[in-house]
Amino acid sequence: MSIQTQNTKPVVQMTDIKRVFLTEEIETHALRGINLTINQGDYIAISGPSGCGKSSLLSILGLLDSPTEGKYMIDGVDVSHMTTNQKASIRNQKIGFIFQAFNLIDQLSVFDNVALPLSYRDTAMSSEEIRQRVIEALALVNMTHRQSHKPNQLSGGQQQRIASARALVVKPSILLVDEPTGNLDSKNGDAVMDMLDDLNRRGTTICMVTHDPRYANMARRQLHLLDGKILDTPTILEAV
């Protein structure tokens, strides 16, 4: 089954992606042939029961994991057989991550956490350029006033905003979001979802994994995974 949106410029194209986990005794098929295209400006929610393969799919989408089989292209470039460092460059330049557990580094300030991806650029950026980009990203999530704080001095919702700023600072082709509200109370969760909605309206392509139907409904398109396969034919809720 191939899933496509109406937009013409695809950011992500997956063809027959499979992921098998091998242990000494058990072979687990996490993904059983995923075909997926995500176009620029999409806002996709992937949902499904625990163990259906959501996180595996998101890991492969973000080049954090490698598929066992299948072809994967980002911005028209085949990334299936790239080296570790080539994948790192793609992650750094084209993909932004927002994790459920925020994954901020406690020893670094908010500013340094957000600046971190820029420090991994192939071509070094000037500190002024980095500063501008960080302030810009913090402004997008309304957190400029907290730039000198340490993550553990912030609330969960604020930490997730910082994590979002860190994802946005690289101006990614796609923002991958893993259970963004999983560690937040409903108030903070709603605020983060509003922020994502706002980002998408400004043109950011988003692919989000969530098990909360309320938040899945906020996406323009929903995919349902079960036993490593996409179940439904998607419905385009809204064209950007």
Added chain:
Amino acid sequence: MKRFFTEVVQSSQLLLSKLQFSVTVILTLGLTMGMLIATFNLNYLLLAKPLPYPESDRLVNLWVEVEHKPSGRLHEYNTPVALNDLYKKQQSLSSQALMYQGQGMLTDHAKQPNLPIAYVTHEYFTLLGAKYIHGAGFTSKHELTSKIPEVVINFDAWVNWFNKAEDIVGQTLQIGDVQFKIIGVLQQNFVEYRPIPVLDSPQLWLPWGYSPLPSENWNNSFSTLASIAKLPDSQSALKVESQLTTILENQFQSFIATDRYFNESSVSIKTQPLHDAVIGDKRTIGYLLFFGAAALLLIACGNIVNLFLSRAIEKSRTLAIQAALGAKPKHIFSSLFAESILLTVIAMGLGLIICAWCFVLLRNLAATQLPRLTELSIDNITIAFALSLSLLLALIFSLLSFKILNYSQLKEQLQSSGKGSGLQISPRSRNILVVVQVTLTSLMLIGTSMVMKQSLDTIAHPLGFSRDGVMTFELELGNKYPESEEQAALLTALAEEIKMLPEVEDVSRAIIPPIRVGSFAMSMLDENGNDIGAFQINRVDANYFDVISLPLLYGRTFEESFGKSADQPSGEILLSESAAKAIFGDVNVVGRSIKTAGNVPLKIVGVVGDIFNPFRSNESNGVKVYLPYATWKVRLILKQTPHTSLTKNQLSAVVDRVAPGVYVKDFTSLEDIYQSLLFKHRLVAWFVFGLSLLALMLAGAGIYGVLNYSTQMRRYELGVRLSLGAKTHTIIAMVLRDNLKPISIGIVSSVLLFLLIYGIGRHTLDSIVEPEMLSITLSTVVMVIVALLASYIPIRNIVLNDPIQALRYE
């Protein structure tokens, strides 16, 4: 107590299921504990254990000391005439014995072995409390000058040359051409006193009357001549020294009246507790070995602490359940201690076996460097030390484990989901472990690399002459040919005959071979009669330099050709290049002169190349002088015709034809002498290499253990960085940079510590190590490489896998 034993039994079952952990701890601890126990035993021997002689605290070594007033130089000047006189006249000592060590050939044995022999007065055995398997030792009937042909043999001689014959007493043996009746066999554990530890233990003891020492004048002193005595109960050593000095003063005054060098000198008798005389300045070597072994054990403990802490974390849930069920802190500690003590006691057992091996190694490696090695044994003191060490280590390991478990927080473990204990070894503790391991290992590497370099330099150093096909032997004349003229005539005739053998190309005479174990030096004066120190010396004939292909740099060799009478002093001398430079600087020295200590002028006729003697090469540095041959020792050096081989039988046949009853002894090649001289250096090089490797392996494993733990603690953080696009090399560089800090601190500390130790013990250390930058740099580089490798391996697993694996880690 019963509960503790139950804990021990339970721990043994648990440890069996954790075989890898148990085996690692036991092997690592056993090996290093063994070395420490061995060096402890050695130090106990050197520092505290009384000598195995009756009333050993009253025993002294006694020697004649001459002070040369103008130079202030003190000479240990044991002349036979002085010691004989003292022995006969003294009444201040409870007992006194004389001893001279030499060599003699067992001529009636099929193998005609040349054995170390001691000539002693009868008190020697009584003073040392000798016990016998068979027979007895000398008695008062063996007076100073009496020649009763009786001999006492040691256990080794009884085993090797007489097949442990039970009826040994009454049998005879022949040394040279004298038959001696065996009257006693010493017990195996008899510890003899030797004037110089470098000499082999005597196997035969002959009455003093047979000693081949000249007894007429004060001109010769002998380093293998010694006297031991027992001080009386009531008098101080100082008073006894004064009384004994009085005996010698008149005799010495009449001697110095005719001697230019000593005529402004004074004589005195000195005593030193026998324990100090035996140990000498070897205490520092003992300390160094002990601290080396202690450092190795500390490095190993670093690894084991890490293992124990990980084990404690692994056990935390089980202990938490015990705590929840009412176990008090002492119960938790007892459980940890039971496991620790079980492991350290088993390691101690292994350590004692290793210790016994170390004793064998020490006896083989350091017999000439360290005294009392034959007394090394696993005695009660050693076992008490080993047990205390095991107990101490078990306490340390269990206390550290107990501390990290933190009883008050233990119950919280049960509230966790089981995904992880949350317990961690703090970054500070981890850094301290790395710093300590790097410091100790690097310090050890610096020391061992210096020792190894010294040995390798000696092995690689050119000798300065050719040893190819050169053989040497000495003649055992017995009582035949007593006069030097007769000996000279015999040598001339013999050399002519030997030279006619087709296997022999050339023959020369020399009193000692060019390289050997031992030192033969003579004090010299410059042209103006000023003391210029002692020089290594050989007496050789004109052919000597050709036979060993030692280049004549300028001037000429001695004028006498081989075969002429060589006994008369010709007043000529040859210097080695280094000797010429040391005395005169960079000038042509031919035609100038130096003088013997007796003020006899010697004209320098030539300068030859330096000879490198691997035995104590650093003491002489090639400085050597050559005097014309005199028949003090009847030795020939011969060069074989290329591609031929001369046998001892051929040589013995010629000797027998020319001089029946004269024997060939010490027939050997210079190559064999050279190889035996290098043997110790090779052994030392391999030993320190092995030690360095062991230290590196232990440190590498330890640093890996700690840094692997640190890296695992940072795994999630590294996963995040990777997910944000950090490249492999960026992460590796970042982690290595972080780890480099404790590694650098360790290395700097080790260099500072080395400089501190060297600064404090420079006087003694100079004879063992020669500090130089190459060794320090090399050791540092090797340590950094091993430490960085140990840091790299844990990161490698993270960066080479997909980031999700690091992010999934819990």
